[in-house]
Amino acid sequence: MTVETVHFHPELLQRFLNADLSDEEQTACERHLELCDTCREQLQASAADDTWWEDASDFLQDDEFEINRTTDDSSLPTAIVDRVDGTEESTSADGIPANVRQIIAWLNPTDDPAMLGRLGGYEIAGVVGVGGMGVVLKGFDRSLNRYVAIKILAPHLATSGAARQQFAREAQAAAAVVHSNVVAIHGVDESNSLPYLVMPYLRGTSLQRRIDEHGALSVSEMLRLGMQTARGLAAAHDQGLVHRDVKPANILLDGTTERVLLTDFGLARAADDASLTQSGVIAGTPHFMSPEQAEGAAIDHRSDLFSLGSVLYAMCTGRPPFRADTSWGILRKVTDAQPHAIRDLNPDVPNWLCQIIERLLEKDSSRRFQSADEVAELLEQCLAHVQQPNDCKLPESLTTQVDRTAIQRFSRTRYRVIGMLALVVAVVVASQTLFPQLPPSDNTATKQADDAAPMSMAEEPLEIVDESLLDWDDADFGELSSIRNAIEKLDEESLQLIPVPRPNE
Incomplete structure (x- = not known):
């Protein structure tokens, strides 16, 4: 028997895009879309035209050039990092990725047997890394006697207008930002119809590799x-650029000075670029996207600050704040869910740092920090406090926030204790009033009285409770009121005697 698959009507998918469905309908649609390729394709077609989705597909190609450096310039690295999405590059029998072999085939011949080939004025010594849009080569500039990193567009994308535009945009964006925490661009050129960028060659690693190898970092390192x-982002924002792909893989660590270098401006756009307001186009890495990116809504520089908060979260916990089995699930969590509490995963992280990250991860961009400069200055003051806690205090804004949290926690505990004490006192007073202690009787006298005048239960019933004890004296209420007043007075005095704890971290 053939089972007919039910697909959504286009009108229903359009309502899904416009967020016009009820919660129940929304959930049902999401579950169906995770399983049905046909409806997902129809949804994509409804969200944007083919041109936009071609651009988005290219933008979402991971451009992570994770480094596996070798000191042997004459050999090709055998360990090339896989792409972030988990799909492996196709490889030949010798283990070299196919796109790397394509690049090598495009190189011009060289007379140096230690080199793989020649690209423009550079001798190619090896391969640094592989990404979705191209390959990063290790080149040697003989005129300046220095090694450089050369990022070249993959041959199969050479005829793609969107890919070439993105490549050119990366060069223009990175070249416009001159800052010590942004990778510089030495030059842009083309060889055999393949554009390439020339950048400094770094002997370090990426923040992603550091987290993968060591897990959560120390507070001072974070x-x-x-x-x-944040300083690198501030420099980009000052040039009117939004990076749009801030993630650990795009944060390089210079091996000599541990200096941070922000790289991969392939998705960067001018803040006033009309494409930033195009609904339905999603660009970036899902784990570190802002909610407005995940929704395909208009974004500005504060979107990068949310991504920075996600990077800080990953440094604190060793994992991104939003995780799911599918990209769609991650995007839904980015827009709707709250990340797991940092201190539950790493108790060594101070409260004030958690509060900074929580503010960066606000869903509403107006509730985040409003500039990367502000974040950089705040983190610098916090670093000074961690390094010299006696000489450098936490910023007043954080101290006030932490104090308010401590006061609320202390007040809740105090009132719970006072309430329990009041309940105990009330129970004791009531028991003393209703059941006063009777004087002890002489056992011998009682036995003699019982022998002299025996009485049956039928002649006189046993009085279980003296009726006089059931009468409540109004004075008892006055006594309880006095106790309550005394407790409230002690409560007021405790606020003056018990200091509110301040953070020592």
Whole structure:
């Protein structure tokens, strides 16, 4: 028997895009879309035209050039990092990725047997890394006697207008930002119809590799790396650029000085670019996207600040704040869910740092910090406090916030204790009033009285409770009121005697 698959009507998918469905209908649509390729394709077609989705597909190609450096310039690295999405590059029998072999085939011949080939004025010594849109090569500039990193567009994308535009946009964006925490662009050129960028060659690693190898970082290291990343973003924002792909893989660590270098401006756009307001186009890495990016809504520089908060979260916990089995599930969590509490995953993270990250991860961009400069300055002051806690205090804004939290926690505990004490006192007073202690009787006298005048239960019933004890004296209420007043007075005095704890972290 053939089972007929039911697909959504186009009108229903359009309502889904416009967020016009009820919660129940929304949930049902999401579950169906995760399983049905046909409806997902129809949804994509409804969300934007083919041109936009071609651009989005290219933009979402991971451009992570994770480094596996070798000191042997004459050999090709055998370990090339896979793409972030988990799909592996196709490889030949010798283990070299197919697009790397394509690039090598495009190189001009060289007379140096230690080199792979020649690209423009550079001798190619090896391959640094592989990304979705191209390959990063290790080149040697003989005129300046220095190694450089050369990012070249993959041959199969050479005829793609969107890919070439993105490549050119990366060069223009990165070249416009001159800052010590942004990778510089030495030059842009073309060889055999393939455009390439020339950048400094770094002997370090990426923040993603550091997290993968060591897990959560120390507080001082988190603050130092976060501060430098914020400064690099501030420089880009000052040029009117929104990076749109801030993630650990795009934060390089210079091996000599541990200096942060923000890289990969392939998705960067001018803040006034009309494409930033195009509904339905999603660009970036899902784990580190802002909610407005995930929704395909208009974005500005504050979107990068949300991504920075996600990077700080990953440094604190060793994992991104939003995780799911599918990209769609991640995007839904980015827009609707709250990340797991940081201190539940890493108790060593101070409260004030958690509060900074929580503010960066606000869903509403107006509730975040409003500039990368502000974040950089705040993290710098916090780093000074961690390094010299006696000489450098926490910023007043954080101290006030932490104090308010401590006061609320202390007040809740105090009132619970006072309430329990009041209940105990009330129970004791009531028991003393209703059941006063009777004087002890002489056992011998009682036995003699019982022998002299025996009485049956039928002649006189046993009085279980003296009726006089059931009468409530109004004075008892006065006594309870006095106790309550005394407790309230002690409560007021405790606020003056018990200091509110301040953070020592």
